[in-house]
Amino acid sequence: MPSLAELQDGFAAAVRRPEPDPPRGITGRGDAGAGRRFGVYRNNHLAGLAGALEMTFPVVRKLVGEEFFRAAAMDYVRRHPPRSPVLLLYGERFGDLLDELPAAGRYPYLGDVARLEWSRIFALNARDTAPAEIRLLSGIPEPELPGTRLILHPSVRTLASRWPVLAVWQDCQPGGGRAKIDMERPERLLVVRPDTEVVTHRLDGGSYAFIRSLARGAALGEAAEHAMAEEPGLDLSAQLVLLFNYGTVAGIAPAAVNKIPPDQKGTPS
Amino acid sequence: MTTGLPPNAGVCLKAEHYEQALAPERVPAWFEVHAENYMGDGGPAHLWLDRARARVPLSIHGVGLSIGSAAGPDPDHLERLCRVVRRFEPAAVSEHLAWSTHEGLFFNDLLPLPYDDETLGRVADHVDLVQNRLGRQILLENPSSYLRFDRDEYPEVEFLAEISRRSGCGLLLDVNNVHVSATNLGDSAEAYLDAFPLDRVGEIHLAGHAVETDTDGRPLLIDTHDREVCDAVWKLYEHTVLRTGPVPTLIEWDARIPEWSVLVRQAELADRCMDEAGTRPPHAVTG
Numbered sequence: 001m002p003s004l005a006e007l008q009d010g011f012a013a014a015v016r017r018p019e020p021d022p023p024r025g026i027t028g029r030g031d032a033g034a035g036r037r038f039g040v041y042r043n044n045h046l047a048g049l050a051g052a053l054e055m056t057f058p059v060v061r062k063l064v065g066e067e068f069f070r071a072a073a074m075d076y077v078r079r080h081p082p083r084s085p086v087l088l089l090y091g092e093r094f095g096d097l098l099d100e101l102p103a104a105g106r107y108p109y110l111g112d113v114a115r116l117e118w119s120r121i122f123a124l125n126a127r128d129t130a131p132a133e134i135r136l137l138s139g140i141p142e143p144e145l146p147g148t149r150l151i152l153h154p155s156v157r158t159l160a161s162r163w164p165v166l167a168v169w170q171d172c173q174p175g176g177g178r179a180k181i182d183m184e185r186p187e188r189l190l191v192v193r194p195d196t197e198v199v200t201h202r203l204d205g206g207s208y209a210f211i212r213s214l215a216r217g218a219a220l221g222e223a224a225e226h227a228m229a230e231e232p233g234l235d236l237s238a239q240l241v242l243l244f245n246y247g248t249v250a251g252i253a254p255a256a257v258n259k260i261p262p263d264q265k266g267t268p269s
Numbered sequence: 270m271t272t273g274l275p276p277n278a279g280v281c282l283k284a285e286h287y288e289q290a291l292a293p294e295r296v297p298a299w300f301e302v303h304a305e306n307y308m309g310d311g312g313p314a315h316l317w318l319d320r321a322r323a324r325v326p327l328s329i330h331g332v333g334l335s336i337g338s339a340a341g342p343d344p345d346h347l348e349r350l351c352r353v354v355r356r357f358e359p360a361a362v363s364e365h366l367a368w369s370t371h372e373g374l375f376f377n378d379l380l381p382l383p384y385d386d387e388t389l390g391r392v393a394d395h396v397d398l399v400q401n402r403l404g405r406q407i408l409l410e411n412p413s414s415y416l417r418f419d420r421d422e423y424p425e426v427e428f429l430a431e432i433s434r435r436s437g438c439g440l441l442l443d444v445n446n447v448h449v450s451a452t453n454l455g456d457s458a459e460a461y462l463d464a465f466p467l468d469r470v471g472e473i474h475l476a477g478h479a480v481e482t483d484t485d486g487r488p489l490l491i492d493t494h495d496r497e498v499c500d501a502v503w504k505l506y507e508h509t510v511l512r513t514g515p516v517p518t519l520i521e522w523d524a525r526i527p528e529w530s531v532l533v534r535q536a537e538l539a540d541r542c543m544d545e546a547g548t549r550p551p552h553a554v555t556g
Binding site for chain 2: 001025
């Protein structure tokens, strides 16, 4: 007789197989075949996880409709089953799958809408941290400012899209659906949860370059250079006020951890 | 056996209902939440749960520990459960007689176990491990069954009773699961309940299920938790509490979440059954 571990190997593999091929050693009721009954587990696995994705991506679901969404979600579950029983952040790569789906051609922005929805879920579940106030910088002598590194708020995510994804997202919220959206307009977004509410802000090119640079671990001076390269004539003190007002900054990196290796991974855009 | 939960009806606390469920005038006697929904780094859900437990006792119900895995529960996940239990100090902690993770992959379903000596030894050891790590007793829940293993050596009731005896854990009796399993496998739900070690029961679950048919045209019940408790399950519940007296009883509802008032009415029905089954003190609500 196989061990419990071997039995579970076979059972788990059968749950993951697409075709109705139950493992050996199980019985339904009496002499009846176990296939239909075993199918309950396969369906619970697929439909349950597809349901979890539906909770995370309600706007994608609204845009494409129930049937299309379920098919895409089940495809995702087959390709990227969860590695953790905590499903709060499940679906990080759902946008990538939507990008690849040929049938999603009518909605080329779908992948970015999914990335925005996931970013908002990420921010919602991030560590609770009080944002820092801008007077934090007043204690730093001016010559030291360019070498100062900011610690961004743990909820911060950024997203650059060729499409007006925030406008699409807003249009799908209750009470939306009336705005006429210029689909040719790209958007750069900042998602942050300074308190209990997740907020999405539109950024201009300079602000976006500034915050992306800071997220990668650049000091203020270097981040400012990036931002100026993107948008010459940018008002840097106004940028700092904006960052702090949005609750994007959690603190100043202590001198000891200022040396961040060059391959430090920032928030993906 | 008793936990810190009051012998009244409790309601599962879902994000959709935070505000209504914690409205100042009237809150249910206790709340249950899924442990995994509070394992994020932070967020408003944690604040709501703080508010809830400041007023009534909590039950933390795990759905992902995979106690029945041959390899045992994932130490990282046990650590996460430990953190949730430390932070929210629930009156009861429960998990399932099932497995849900295999080779690092989470199935998000309660997969069935063969009831033989090897499984018995492993599950009792795993429950022991979990109780030692948490520093407290847990309740283990009977599953919904859709099939049997040819190698089964024990009826489920005996299997659960023996795990409880060896590990010292309490039992969570899900009456809907009893009805679902009995219907699906052609057994008697009444006989199951009559044989159940009711003195080990610290909590009861009630829920709704979907009715489908198998390839032979016989009813196949699916444990969906997406509708009201059916009449047959209410009858089994009455039958049970007549023997146990009032027991903390949860109305479970995890999909197609209804209006808050629907859950409250289901909880009132459970309370009424308990009123007829025995006396109990009125529950205290603070705040």
